[in-house]
Amino acid sequence: MSLQLDLQFFAGEKTEKATSKKRTDERNKGKVAKSQDVNTAILLLFSFIILAVFGTFMKNNMLALYEYTFTEYIHWDVTTNTIVQIFKEVMIQLTKIVAPLMVIAIIAGIAANLLQVGILFTTEPLKFDLKKIDPIKGAKRIFSIRALVELLKSLFKIVFIGVITFAIIWIYKDEMMMQSLKSAESSLSFFGMVTMIMGISATIALLLLSVMDYIYQRYDFEKNIRMSKQDVKDEHKNIEGDPLIKSKIKEKQRQIAMRRMMSEVPSADVVITNPTHYAIAIKYDEIKAIAPIVVAKGTGHLALKIKEVAQAHKIITVENKPLARALYGSVEIDDAIPENFYQAVAEILAYVYQIEKKVN
Incomplete structure (x- = not known):
């Protein structure tokens, strides 16, 4: 009896790598190895690069809009037609200013997802499922080992990126103290430069962390989709067909x-x-x-x-x-x-x- 129980236990233990069919089924359900940190890091990196390249263009357009507002719009009579016209012109100018950043952000977000999971379209995660609002299962997820790992990861990211940004501030602390003696334009230029350095440095650090997180997510995903020997046998039987049924069909x-x-x-x-x-x-x-x-x-x-x-x-x-x-x-x-x-x-x-x- 004891030997039979041991055999049943080992047969049910998930020790086998997932089959290609199992992987396909999980993918169709939207379950794939993916790190949100990769998306965030790539998005921030491209955003800062665009700011560095188009920063002057965006600044000049914002200044032009500011000047035009206080030299032209301020003298217009407040009527329905003028308000509508001002709104249209301001929206067009703001669209021109943020368009490069928005376009690159969209492209970066799509590229980050394609890089991790490839082309995948499924509505399975959007389906209503009562299990998702089960308070007991929700509590188990909150106090699970995975939730603890995610918490520790978040704390580590905050500390790691915080140390990098503080180190950059510490490097430029003397020059920051001297900005009170310089013009507003010079101070803004300096703080803009320091902000870009901090942003790009923090983004690179986050990108390195995201690679490590992606490796962990793949390991965790592979662990979760493991199959027992019985699962493999059942899947093979379903694919090939029950021998008894096959013999009857033949x-x-x-x-x-x-x-x-x-x-x-x-x-x-x-x-x-x-x-x-x-x-x-x-x-x-x-x-x-x-x-x-x-x-x-x-x-x-x-x-x-x-x-x-x-x-x-x-x-x-x-x-x-x-x-x-x-x-x-x-x-x-x-x-x-x-x-x-x-x-x-x-x-x-x-x-x-x-x-x-x-x-x-």
């Missing part, structure tokens, strides 16, 4: 094929026998084929059935042991006989036609 197919074959025997011209072990029913229709065709064949019990049907329908039976054996082994049902049998079969058919002519 038996049914054999029965259908046999009935179809037996229904062709009455149309045969002759049945060549062994005399008891083999039976080959041959039909010759010069309009449909250039050579005689085997419409039925069998050995043992099936050979007896073919002869019984032939006798019931007054089909002539001819005994020819070598020919019956040779035809059975070399010709399939509904196939024409090979050329090397033409002479022997032609002689038998001629004999049959003579007998039929005498009878008629």
